[in-house]
Amino acid sequence: MAPDDPLEIRGRTFRSRLFVGTGKYGSNREMVDTIRASGAEVVTVAVRRIDLDASHEESILHDLDPSEFFLLPNTAGCYTADEAVRYARLGREAGLSDWVKLEVIGDQDTLLPDNAQLLEATEQLVSEGFVVLPYTNDDLITALRLEELGAAAVMPLASPIGSGLGLLNPMNIRIMKQRLSVPVIVDAGVGTASDACITMEQGVDGILMNTALAEASEPEQMGHAMRLAVEAGRTAYLAGRMQKRDWAAPSSPTEGLLD
């Protein structure tokens, strides 16, 4: 058996390689049930204004026990390095750690990252002592720069956020994994269990997903499916798949056939 170590980022080990978001659920009850079914420990949250017109709007922390889940604030919705740094600082103050999932978006329609702003924000936040996990496109050079700047992990997309298109460029992800020393957590684009499995089969360290769970007809059931898919993909990677060949190779003996 090829052994597997638990996922470790910046000296902290996690019980699951599946990270999940908390957006777009019908209710907080459904969200928590889904997260539990998925087995995820790392759970992302966003920082937003309190709606002062709503009567006693609860923080999501009311339903997410920090002793059960590791809360990872994101900087979703930020389009400049300055905005992202501001949100990261607010998230640190609201939360219990220095960790941030750093997003700096460059375009509203694709939600693809703005690499220049992402690098700038990473450098600034690392200098302020943050543990930075930047969401990036599947570009090796950007990932290498992020690592050089002190990112604790790199989070390349499988496909655009919320698209459910699955892993569009497995080769880029494989190359990234082979060249980086820090963990590679694929973030965004997974649509269903096979996408998660194929992604993990590339050898990456983990996956973050949100919409694939929240927009499933039965989110809790999909949480369970994703747990199995991530474990299956990881285990298949460790087991080492057979070589592909162009022609058939019989599985049954060619000797001993009847005349």
Next chain:
Amino acid sequence: MNDHASADSRTGAADRTAQGGIEIRVNGKPRTVPSGQTVSGLLDALELDHRAVVVELNRQIIRRNELDEIALEGGDVIELVHFVGGG
């Protein structure tokens, strides 16, 4: 003219203070709060749990242990944020 305008606006501000209120902005909306109100007092007036909110005053984060000490001033811009669902 400018001096007059300035004096008028100051008088206006003084009048508002005399009526017990200063103008600030909270989460993008204007709000009148009692003169001398602390950040902590504002949170109480809004019935917000101090532990579940992060306060930014004029772009500076206010630590929880400072909420009682800082008095609001006219023109202050306050952002009150918390965690919501997100990916």
